[in-house]
Amino acid sequence: MLIFSALATSAKQNVCNIKELCEMFNLTIMDCYQVYILSCQHSFNNSMYSMDKESWCTWNRINSxxxxxxxxxxxxxxCLNIHWPNKIIEALFIEIHQAxxxxxxxxxxxxxxxxxxxxxxxLTPICIIPLMVGIVVWKTKNGNSSS
Structure with missing residues (x-):
């Protein structure tokens, strides 16, 4: 729980000190990343549940x-030098979309x-096409094909 709150604080501050926190708690990079994205998901869930469910389908309300x-x-x-998107993220986004x-x-x-x-x-293109053909024919009849 302590690592989760530390990483959540790190996520809120947008500071890239995740590696140091992971080393402090002896976590692998992937384990640390999973804990970190749980803090992202926790924040997302709180924001979603703070609005009414009818607003969940309104993009203007949820896009931020x-x-x-x-x-x-x-x-x-x-911060952790992990490729994004990855399988963990894809699974998480699918889970969020289903929920x-x-x-x-x-x-x-x-x-x-x-x-x-x-x-x-x-009618607009139908009328413009004969007009354009007429202009081309008129220009070529006058011998002025350079303009």
Missing amino acids: IYNRFTVCTEDGSS YFRDCDFFREYKDPPQEVMLALM
Whole structure:
């Protein structure tokens, strides 16, 4: 528990003193990293549970929390010279997505735009193409193909 609170403090301060803490507690680099990302996850969980569940599917509400979590895991990887993303992080992100975002409907069906908009979008290139062809023919008939 002591190592967890020390690493959580390190994560909050964004200071790269993780290696010294790990050596102090005789942890391997990977064990230390796992404890460190647990502190990142703990902070993420607290932030998520501080808002109502309906907001979990609203990207504008969660993107800063999600970004802080991502940066926290990246910083830990960087400090410990571990490749990011890695299998531990991938598993953690899958776990987080299953816990918080599995009921979100990110794949809403799109509706066709109004008929007037569709008509304008289709007629614009249809009208421009003959105009452009006419300009090319007119320029080549006048013998002024350099401009």
